[in-house]
Amino acid sequence: MGGEDPLARLRERVKAWEETTLATALQGAPERKAEFATTSFIPIRRLYTPLDIPTFDPAKDLGEPGEYPFTRGVHPTMHRGRLWTMRMFSGFGSAEDTNRRFKYLIAHGETGLSTAFDMPTLYGYDTDDAEALGEFGTCGVAVSSLRDMEILFGGIDVGAISTSMTINSPAAVLWAMYLVMAEKRKVRWGKLRGTIQNDILKEYQAQKEWIFPPEPSMRLVVDTFEFGARKVPQWNTISISGYHIREAGATAVQELAFTLRNGIEYVRWGIERGLKVDDFAPRLSFFFNSHNDLFEEVAKYRAARRIWAREMRETFGAKRPRSWWLRFHTQTAGVSLTKQQPLNNIVRTTVQGLAAVLGGTQSLHTNSYDEAYQVPNEEAVRIALRTQQILAHESGVANTADPLGGSYFVEWLTDYMEDEAYKYFDRVDALGGVLPAIRKGFFQQEIANSAYRYQREVEKKERIIVGVNDFQTEEETEVAPLRIAKAAYNRQAARLKRIRRERSKRKWEASLAALHRAAEGTENMMPRIVDAVRAEATLGEICDTLRDVFGTWEEPLLY
């Protein structure tokens, strides 16, 4: 089309640059590597120009923050209006221990609570269950009963602060405990703000903390959507997660694709139940990883917002703008942290936290430097929190919305990741949908393949991990590990015995029988779970009742 087209002129200029200035430089010294790629194996060019985004239309592709398609952020003022919530994932030992850690973090400036549970709790077992041997409190707090929940939040105003609970298979039960705890303190459910992770699909795909098979689990999730929409309107009844998918070895594209496809699946199930999309969609939230390659992560978040907005408005026909918003919490990548030279992890977490902020996160957890080998100690977690505060108050990155918007590189990468995500959507659909794909082991195999490929690159030093396969030192940094006292376990076991002895046996039996009947039928199970909690049934007892009806899941065999 000749000289009329500005891109044509640019194309000529870039070509000339390649043939002269660049060529000369390369003759003098070649680049460090033959190929440069992101952590997700996406090849990155040495330069990005408008030629890479020829059809880029800011009005259509970006919009303004707070407006469809929300590429630049879900709120008009973003972090200028309100900083992201500083929400540090914490939990270990007994409810007493974690309650102290909660108060420590609040005193040091965290603005939201986030609860980590121990293995037995995550799998729906009481502390004194045989399955739980050796696992009490080692990776999170043990909550087996309403009493534990009351102690966990003792002295904390649950009406004022928002609480996130990272719990999946038994999420409905822990949520019920939180609700009854609040009820006993005369805090209206309408006032409660918080999140339950409650994302069972990614358990089958990545984290593997499942109990029941997919269909009854999905039914339970939709029960919480329905219950929440009616009774706890400010609560996010799900945090659709990519974090764990990424930690299990997925690439950024896979994290993006699988998370959003799961989100679409949840919406479908909600609609199938008969719920109006605008009644529950505004309370769907997301949870992403923030890994090492800063620009890739920023592009990922932006693509996520755009994809979700489009699917909600165009595919599901949601009318309320709130239904189109992708609101997300971010956690910096645990898997990227090293045991070797652990203080280096403070730097990694900073870069990753920065990516999340630049990407427009609503809430952020930054990992502590001792993450690679234990639950964080106080000093480590304080530094992690300070990292966020420094980003917020000293770095200037919170002063404007979507500061990387308009960068040729970032806009190209955002588009690229969006396209790749849609290719995955097609593949999942070709397999018959999310549940059939899970049964065929599709996600699990993709993730395992990416994990293996990544590790092979590390082995061959094509991918450097500072302190691990390069820049190693001999010395070992001494870090004081966190120990769970046996006394705490004994106290917990004794508490459970007392609860079982002192509650009304009649009420307890009736409540579990009613839950069993509800599970066998089709009614919403949440009210029955709440009743069982009121009757002081323990987590293990409630889950066993459901296990009896639903059975347990066996994952497909593949490596």
Added chain:
Amino acid sequence: MTARRMAATGSTSKLVADLRRGDKRAAAKLISMIEDDEPEAREALRRIYRHTGKAHIVGFTGPPGAGKSSLISRLIKEFRKRGRTVGVVAVDPTSPFTGGAILGDRVRMTDASQDPRVFIRSMATRGHPGGLALATFDAVRVLEAFGSDLVMVETVGAGQSEVEIAKRAHTTVVVEMPASGDAVQILKAGILEIGDVYVVNKADLEGAGGMVSNLEQVIPERGRWRPPVLRTVASEGTGVKEVADALEGHWRHLNASDELAARERARAETELRGALAEAALRHLAAKPATERALTRAIGRVANREVDVRTAAEALLRARR
């Protein structure tokens, strides 16, 4: 056997005596010994042989993902309820490139691992073609001598595994699953001829009914046995009793008719021919002179100086 295992192994006769008493460690060591082709293996097999021949041997074939392992796991439980001692040999493919293998079938069978009257062994094909390992049926014999009255063999499930297992098991079970989409799968001719029991697993999926009726129409009778087509949802345990009944039914049928004798003869023939071929090759390969001649012959064949058949005959003649 690796040096470690050798050191821990006692004398062969003691191992066999322990095996007969139901000692799992002895059974495991004997299988390793045979698999690794140790010198003592032949003596072990000789001592074991007369304690074999009474167990019902059931082979399982069918495509990967159909749920063979899940079904076997449920059958273990069911047959234990019926008072049987059960052995399982689960075969997985060896990587042709690395020589290694991941053996994961027993993941499904964890519940049984502590039952003294269940023995599960995973084997890799180690380059043997078809769906079985060379030592599979020797392992089956070890499990018979261990006391199993039922031994289930799970093949790799791909390629020609159905043919091989059919020649060597008493009862062959073909496990399929409903095909995705509307079209009902057209099954390989081989599959239709060799199964004694057909199972459509994951029968809760779409297409199960169509597959069952399709199979019922095309499967021929085998002798006087009409292979049943059964439905299961192994992950839930549905339909498993019926499969166990069918297996017992087939065993009764074989015993009541002259078919068992005929099958035993066919099995013996297959095994003997296989052992002969294997022994012949081993003898041939044993002499260094043969190795050199072989290397020369390979070169000549590759250069098109001589065709393969002629070269093979020449090598054999030279040996004599």
Added chain:
Amino acid sequence: MAKKIRVLIAKPGLDGHDRGAKVIARALRDAGMEVIYTGLRQTPEDIVAAAIEEDVDAIGLSCLSGAHMTLFPEVVRLLRKRKAADIVVAGGGIIPAEDVPKLRKAGLKGVFGPGTSLADIVGFFEANAGRSG
């Protein structure tokens, strides 16, 4: 034919984070070994029973939830009880430096923390599968 090394890779306890265990299983297979992968949620009894039936040379245990001090030594104890102490046991996962000597004292021949290279792990099994208990 070179003797095949047989290794059992297991995740004892409730921890479901199997990225590492699976990557190692594949690496061992690529190194020519036969890997019996027993999957998630195994009790020490399950693991030992399987190891004996499979006559493995070694067991690799993975635990990221902090329960290793209970679970790993229990596997060693059960092996000894069942007269299978010649099976070499190694463990990995989230293990504080302080616990490493304790695990060795409890009978683990190898303890592999985060960042250990696959080459080192493969090398360990190659070296130790040949020796007797």
